[in-house]
Amino acid sequence: MASLATGIRGWLDERFHLDDLKALAQKKKVPLHRYSYWYFLGGMTLFLFGVQVLTGALLLLYYRPGADEAFESVQFIMTQVQFGWLIRSVHSWSANLLVFMAFAHLFSVLFLKSYRKPRELTWVTGILLLFLMLGFGFSGYLLPWNTLSYFATKVGTDIPAQIPLIGHPILVFLRGGEDITGSTLTRMFGFHVAILPAIATFLIALHVGLIQWFGMSLPPSVEAEWHVDPGKKKEIRFFPNFALRELMAWYVALGLLGALAALFPWGLGVKADPFAPAPAGIKPEWYFLFMFQTLKLIPAKLLGMDGEMLGILAFGLVGAAALLVPFLDRDKPFRTRRWITGFACVFLGYMAAMTVYGWVAK
Amino acid sequence: MNNHRTVTVVVGSIAMLLTVTACGAPVAAAQTKNSCLDCHSSLPEPLGVSVEIFSQNIHAQKGLTCVACHGGDATSDDPEKAMSRAAGWKGKIERKQVPELCASCHSNADLMKKYNPSLRVDQFQEYKTSVHGQLWAKGDNKVAVCTDCHGVHDLRAPSDPRSSVHPTNIATTCAHCHADAEYMRPYGIKTDQFANYEKSVHHEAMVVRGDLSAPTCTTCHGNHGAAPPGVASVTNVCSNCHVFQAQLFDTSPHKAAFSAAGLPGCVTCHSNHDIRHPTDEMIGMGQKAVCMQCHLDGDAGAKQAVAMSDQLTNLASAIAASEELLNHAQRQGMEVSQAMQQQEQARDALLKARVAVHAFNDSQLKRDTDAGLVIARQTHIAGEKAMEEWRFRRVGLGVSVFAIALAVLGLGLYIKNLEQK
Amino acid sequence: MSSGSVAEAGEMQDGKVPRRHFVNILLGTGLLASAASFLYPILKYLVPPKLPDLGSNTVLAAKVADLKPNTAKLFRFSTRPGLLIEIAAGEYRAMSATCTHLGCTVQYRPDLREIWCACHNGMYDLNGRNISGPPPRPLEAFDVQVRGDDIYVRRKQEA
Numbered sequence: 048m049a050s051l052a053t054g055i056r057g058w059l060d061e062r063f064h065l066d067d068l069k070a071l072a073q074k075k076k077v078p079l080h081r082y083s084y085w086y087f088l089g090g091m092t093l094f095l096f097g098v099q100v101l102t103g104a105l106l107l108l109y110y111r112p113g114a115d116e117a118f119e120s121v122q123f124i125m126t127q128v129q130f131g132w133l134i135r136s137v138h139s140w141s142a143n144l145l146v147f148m149a150f151a152h153l154f155s156v157l158f159l160k161s162y163r164k165p166r167e168l169t170w171v172t173g174i175l176l177l178f179l180m181l182g183f184g185f186s187g188y189l190l191p192w193n194t195l196s197y198f199a200t201k202v203g204t205d206i207p208a209q210i211p212l213i214g215h216p217i218l219v220f221l222r223g224g225e226d227i228t229g230s231t232l233t234r235m236f237g238f239h240v241a242i243l244p245a246i247a248t249f250l251i252a253l254h255v256g257l258i259q260w261f262g263m264s265l266p267p268s269v270e271a272e273w274h275v276d277p278g279k280k281k282e283i284r285f286f287p288n289f290a291l292r293e294l295m296a297w298y299v300a301l302g303l304l305g306a307l308a309a310l311f312p313w314g315l316g317v318k319a320d321p322f323a324p325a326p327a328g329i330k331p332e333w334y335f336l337f338m339f340q341t342l343k344l345i346p347a348k349l350l351g352m353d354g355e356m357l358g359i360l361a362f363g364l365v366g367a368a369a370l371l372v373p374f375l376d377r378d379k380p381f382r383t384r385r386w387i388t389g390f391a392c393v394f395l396g397y398m399a400a401m402t403v404y405g406w407v408a409k
Numbered sequence: 410m411n412n413h414r415t416v417t418v419v420v421g422s423i424a425m426l427l428t429v430t431a432c433g434a435p436v437a438a439a440q441t442k443n444s445c446l447d448c449h450s451s452l453p454e455p456l457g458v459s460v461e462i463f464s465q466n467i468h469a470q471k472g473l474t475c476v477a478c479h480g481g482d483a484t485s486d487d488p489e490k491a492m493s494r495a496a497g498w499k500g501k502i503e504r505k506q507v508p509e510l511c512a513s514c515h516s517n518a519d520l521m522k523k524y525n526p527s528l529r530v531d532q533f534q535e536y537k538t539s540v541h542g543q544l545w546a547k548g549d550n551k552v553a554v555c556t557d558c559h560g561v562h563d564l565r566a567p568s569d570p571r572s573s574v575h576p577t578n579i580a581t582t583c584a585h586c587h588a589d590a591e592y593m594r595p596y597g598i599k600t601d602q603f604a605n606y607e608k609s610v611h612h613e614a615m616v617v618r619g620d621l622s623a624p625t626c627t628t629c630h631g632n633h634g635a636a637p638p639g640v641a642s643v644t645n646v647c648s649n650c651h652v653f654q655a656q657l658f659d660t661s662p663h664k665a666a667f668s669a670a671g672l673p674g675c676v677t678c679h680s681n682h683d684i685r686h687p688t689d690e691m692i693g694m695g696q697k698a699v700c701m702q703c704h705l706d707g708d709a710g711a712k713q714a715v716a717m718s719d720q721l722t723n724l725a726s727a728i729a730a731s732e733e734l735l736n737h738a739q740r741q742g743m744e745v746s747q748a749m750q751q752q753e754q755a756r757d758a759l760l761k762a763r764v765a766v767h768a769f770n771d772s773q774l775k776r777d778t779d780a781g782l783v784i785a786r787q788t789h790i791a792g793e794k795a796m797e798e799w800r801f802r803r804v805g806l807g808v809s810v811f812a813i814a815l816a817v818l819g820l821g822l823y824i825k826n827l828e829q830k
Numbered sequence: 831m832s833s834g835s836v837a838e839a840g841e842m843q844d845g846k847v848p849r850r851h852f853v854n855i856l857l858g859t860g861l862l863a864s865a866a867s868f869l870y871p872i873l874k875y876l877v878p879p880k881l882p883d884l885g886s887n888t889v890l891a892a893k894v895a896d897l898k899p900n901t902a903k904l905f906r907f908s909t910r911p912g913l914l915i916e917i918a919a920g921e922y923r924a925m926s927a928t929c930t931h932l933g934c935t936v937q938y939r940p941d942l943r944e945i946w947c948a949c950h951n952g953m954y955d956l957n958g959r960n961i962s963g964p965p966p967r968p969l970e971a972f973d974v975q976v977r978g979d980d981i982y983v984r985r986k987q988e989a
Contacts, residue, residue: 105875115887126744127879130871132802288824295820298864302813309806312742622931622950622964650950650964750909757935764948805867812863819857826850 075259075285080269082159086289087296088152089258093251094297095145098304099183102138103240110190112236114229117192118318125315136308142184144304146334149180150398157372157391160384161264167373169261172254174370179247181334186239188332192232193316198329200235201227206342209356210363227321328409336405337398338362343408365394444486445475458562467566471524478502478510507554508536508545535634542634551592558582558632574632577616579625580606602626605683624650629681643681644674651675657767662710677702689725692766693718716771720778721762727785728755734792741799748791755784891924891983894976902938905983911935912972912983913945917956924983925958926970936969945969 059065111120124131162170189200208218223230273280345354450460463469474483481498485491492498512533521528536542544552565572573582584603593600606612614623629646638646648655678699690697693714700714735745758781765777891905897916905912911927929936934949945954952963959968973984
């Protein structure tokens with residue numbers, strides 16, 4: 048057995064210089080300091096994405112897109128396919144955990160200032176990945192074609208329609224027409240299983256590649272400390288020490304997903320009926336709630352302009368600002384870093400408060 | 410020259426305008442000239458008949474005027490000419506004259522064919538056979554004549570929902586007299602029928618839900634030939650819709666027994682006007698049971714009644730038990746929609762059993778209830794399977810969490826070992 | 831600094847080798863057991879269930895051998911009952927079996943060659959049209975397709 052393994056290794060090494068790769072891998076280090084635990088979040092996000100890809104591929108074996116069959120195929124998965132309930136519930140729960148983890152990762156990077164030079168592009172690809180994850184969530188939500196998802200999609204696609212000039216074309220692009228129909232389902236399916244994954248693969252490769260290229264970032268305070276007293280510097284090897292710890296975390300995550308799936312299986316709901324009136328209190332999924340609730344609270348007319356449109360433009364501005372954070376963090380004309388941290392705190396608090404508010408509001 | 414021309418044009422135009430208006434008026438008003446309505450529409454009660462009311466009248470819509478019933482001359486605006494005896498004016502039509510007046514057209518097949526070939530022309534014949542008709546022939550002035558039910562000047566087609574003889578309104582129309590205790594005193598019949606009917610399932614179907622196929626007074630009593638069905642024929646009337654129940658009843662020992670005792674079929678247990686939704690409690694020897702009316706505790710009939718009651722109760726509670734289990738499984742997050750649909754079949758079986766009761770034979774009923782019990786058993790098993798699966802998932806979760814815990818513990822210790830050196 | 835390598839086999843340090851051995855066994859067992867607990871459901875999932883899923887629009891109502899001319903069969907059409915009638919050799923009609931009056935399940939009457947509802951004596955013709963009694967509307971008609979031995983019933987497709 049051992050000689051077979053050695054034989055294979057030798058074969059590969061002759062062609063791919065495995066030993067060089069191994070040496071490179073051994074060099075990868077992770078700094079050890081009071082903020083080191085936050086380093087786990089990125090890998091956790093990647094792991095959850097992997098879970099989505101695996102469970103998603105499995106679901107694809109039985110799911111049928113199309114207004115006639117989508118709901119029934121999900122029902123089939125939940126009731127007839129062996130462990131179908133498990134795969135589907137894990138997929139739904141992991142989707143929510145993934146979005147949460149992506150936000151957590153974003154905020155930790157933001158507060159630990161890992162976006163600084165030279166890691167600006169890592170940040171930009173990361174923000175783009177966050178948008179992608181939200182897109183995954185939005186497109187995937189419609190796929191079971193039940194009442195909740197139908198109307199949540201309706202409300203959700205109505206919002207960008209408010210943007211002046213390009214709003215209506217965006218709505219038609221998202222819906223595959225003027226209204227939510229089977230064409231919308233087909234389109235969202237295409238986004239969810241082909242277009243978004245293709246873009247995501249590319250961006251993830253870029254993002255992870257950039258991380259390997261630049262190594263782990265040190266928070267400014269730790270950097271300063273270690274600069275003053277080099278003796279305090281502590282590092283562990285990524286392979287195997289950090290990797291094994293990350294594996295532990297991933298195992299725990301897997302256990303949590305299994306527990307959630309078994310104890311709180313994801314519901315089927317009722318098949319969507321476009322002619323039925325919207326149920327009262329329709330809301331989007333929790334990760335869109337803060338935006339949804341904000342738009343609900345904005346008065347109809349603000350400064351003489353349509354309130355909802357202003358709200359959407361405001362969110363657009365925030366998104367653009369998020370993308371440009373590394374470029375906004377500068378010393379001239381004045382030190383912006385504290386301001387960035389301040390805004391980040393306020394925004395995080397706002398998001399959390401609005402999410403809770405949106406959840407409890409009728 | 411110009412002035413002359415202008416005057417001619419202006420005067421000519423005015424003349425034309427007046428002519429057109431004068432010609433237009435009668436065209437705009439009605440197809441046929443109805444001088445009666447022209448005056449009487451502005452008179453107060455009791456001589457007044459408004460244009461709106463008369464326009465709803467089915468006879469007016471077919472082109473008839475007041476003259477058709479009252480005689481006279483509708484083309485003349487002069488009251489003396491319009492209401493002259495010479496022109497055949499009859500004045501106010503007396504109640505006792507109404508049936509023959511209406512029949513003068515409505516029993517004339519050749520005439521009625523011109524308006525609607527499928528209309529019946531035997532209403533007057535039927536009326537003469539009815540209790541109303543017989544009393545009328547004897548000179549009774551209080552009894553119902555055509556206009557009492559159909560209306561007079563506002564007489565609409567029976568298919569019009571606003572007509573007093575539209576199925577949804579018939580009971581109210583009959584009740585005008587038949588619910589008036591004072592009015593009905595000379596006849597010595599009860600006046601609680603409408604009040605009872607209002608509590609019934611049939612009223613709920615007809616008036617509340619708008620199901621026009623539900624029975625109203627005329628369905629069982631007839632309309633023109635109105636008479637209560639005789640004791641022997643009540644079952645025939647009900648069996649027009651409730652076929653199975655009547656057929657089974659006819660095979661049962663009750664048929665002969667009721668005939669001998671002079672008891673009407675269905676009515677004895679279900680009442681005639683106050684027909685409520687039957688319940689399982691009506692069978693057996695309990696407090697609400699109808700069997701108690703005749704049977705004594707322990708007699709052959711009572712034994713059967715108790716047996717049948719038990720069978721129905723068994724099936725009903727089996728279905729309820731399955732329902733509870735399935736609901737519980739569903740609340741626990743298990744998918745049981747197919748079993749819930751199967752419950753429909755079990756409920757169908759219970760419905761069938763409740764109909765089969767009318768054969769009053771407990772061994773026959775057992776076949777139907779057993780069929781239902783089989784389905785209820787199946788749905789219960791489905792519910793049990795769902796809860797088994799529920800438990801299996803938790804056990805499986807426990808196993809995998811344990812395995813994960815081992816792995817995590819192993820990793821932790823491994824790392825510790827690794828870093829001890 | 832940890833070296834990252836497992837202790838060389840054979841090196842005796844007080845209690846460390848058996849302990850290390852125990853840890854390796856524990857880790858190996860945990861990894862294997864957890865891997866098995868993930869793989870087992872996935873492998874089972876990959877095996878398709880016996881009942882084919884045809885969606886809500888088509889249903890296998892009966893086999894050709896189940897029916898003879900002038901006989902009928904009740905079948906399940908997603909959530910509601912359906913009625914399949916063989917009116918002549920090889921000629922079928924299918925329609926909803928839910929009476930449009932108050933929802934009872936109708937039945938075929940071979941003696942009358944009509945469809946009858948036992949609840950209130952409603953009658954429908956072989957096209958599902960309500961011809962007598964309380965029912966206010968016809969029964970919803972379905973398409974029938976025979977493939978070999980199987981009779982499939984499908985909801986009428988909109989043009």
